[in-house]
Amino acid sequence: MRLEDAKRDQYRRLAREEGYKSRAAYKLLENVRKYQLIKSGDVVIDFGAAPGGWLQVASEAAGDSGLVVGVDLEPVDLNEPNIVSIQSDIRSPELAVKLEKALPRKADVFLSDLSPQVMGTWDLDHYRQIDLTMAAASLMGGFLRKGGNAMFKVFDGERFGETRAMLSKQFRKVQVTKPKASRKGSAELYLVCFDFS
Ligand SMILES: C[S@@+](CC[C@H](N)C(=O)[O-])C[C@H]1O[C@@H](n2cnc3c(N)ncnc32)[C@H](O)[C@@H]1O
Numbered sequence: 001m002r003l004e005d006a007k008r009d010q011y012r013r014l015a016r017e018e019g020y021k022s023r024a025a026y027k028l029l030e031n032v033r034k035y036q037l038i039k040s041g042d043v044v045i046d047f048g049a050a051p052g053g054w055l056q057v058a059s060e061a062a063g064d065s066g067l068v069v070g071v072d073l074e075p076v077d078l079n080e081p082n083i084v085s086i087q088s089d090i091r092s093p094e095l096a097v098k099l100e101k102a103l104p105r106k107a108d109v110f111l112s113d114l115s116p117q118v119m120g121t122w123d124l125d126h127y128r129q130i131d132l133t134m135a136a137a138s139l140m141g142g143f144l145r146k147g148g149n150a151m152f153k154v155f156d157g158e159r160f161g162e163t164r165a166m167l168s169k170q171f172r173k174v175q176v177t178k179p180k181a182s183r184k185g186s187a188e189l190y191l192v193c194f195d196f197s
Contacts, residue, residue, distance in 0.1 A: 011181045015053065021078070024113060025053030026181035028151065031192055032061050035175075037149055038109050041065040045099070045107045045143060047090050047136045048114035048153075050074035058111065059083050069102045071095065090114065091135050099143055106145035112136040112152045122187070126157035133163055141170075148196040156187040167193050 011023035020026075032038050038061035049055050049070025058068040059080050069084045070076055076085040084102045088095050114136055116128040133154055144150065150171070154163055168174045172195035182188055 008183055020053045020056055021051040022053035023181055025057050027153075027179040027190065028054045028057045028111070028113075030179040030181065031151055031177060031190065032057060035149075035192055035194075037151060037192065038062055038066075042108040043103060043105060044068040044109045044111065045103075045140075046070040047110075047112040047139075048072060048132075049085060050076050052076045052078045052085075054111055054113055055083050055085070056080075058109070067104065069099065069107075071099075090132070090139065096139070096142065103143065106148070107143055108145060108148050110140045110144045110148065110150040112140075112150075114153065115155075123157065126155045126159065126187070129153075129155040130157075130159040130163055134166070137166065137170075144196050146196060150191075150193040150196065152191045152193070154189050154191055156189050160189070164191060167191055171196055 011026050015023045015025055038044055038058055040063040042062045044058045044062055046054050046058060046068060050072035055068055055070045055078055059082050062068055062082060064082060067082050071086045071088055071090055073089055075087050086098050114132040116132060118125050133152055154160060164174060171193035175192045177190045177192055179190060
């Protein structure tokens with residue numbers, strides 16, 4: 001077995017043992033620990049939330065006084081009092097109204113782990129993932145408070161620079177990260193963004 005496959009299996013096994021819905025949970029967990037990205041009492045929005053690994057990590061970090069609102073095309077099977085899940089396309093015109101209803105106030109943290117159905121044609125997958133990221137970022141503007149933080153998954157490629165520049169205009173600092181749970185061979189990167197203006 002290749003080292004990268006073994007690493008993927010290791011996180012998958014760990015997720016099963018620790019009760020996380022996906023090994024993706026560890027990608028967020030690493031940045032939550034490193035940057036205190038989510039604090040107790042925070043309101044968090046999570047785009048591309050299914051099956052729910054990030055929702056679980058955000059729910060634990062935000063605690064009983066916080067709230068996490070997840071959005072995905074797919075349903076989420078989680079029953080925690082501080083998680084609300086909305087089954088929707090992030091591009092649906094009705095989503096803004098649903099988010100307004102679900103949120104008690106503007107969010108402290110915005111998360112996006114959106115991925116299109118990957119076709120294996122890298123350029124096309126990259127373009128489609130960046131389109132999703134841009135759509136998420138444009139909706140974020142109305143729902144994230146000034147001073148809030150964010151984390152975006154981005155497929156590396158031709159439009160990576162443009163995406164990073166777009167976020168750098170909106171946040172004081174944008175940090176590129178590659179969490180340990182993300183395979184080296186995969187072109188996904190995570191942009192951790194601080195202090196929304
Ligand atoms: C990598 S998975 C997310 C994993 C999740 N963060 C976790 O920790 O379990 C990417 C998700 O993006 C969702 N997605 C893709 N396009 C979407 C869209 N247009 N609207 C909403 N969700 C979308 C997919 O349904 C998929 O569940």
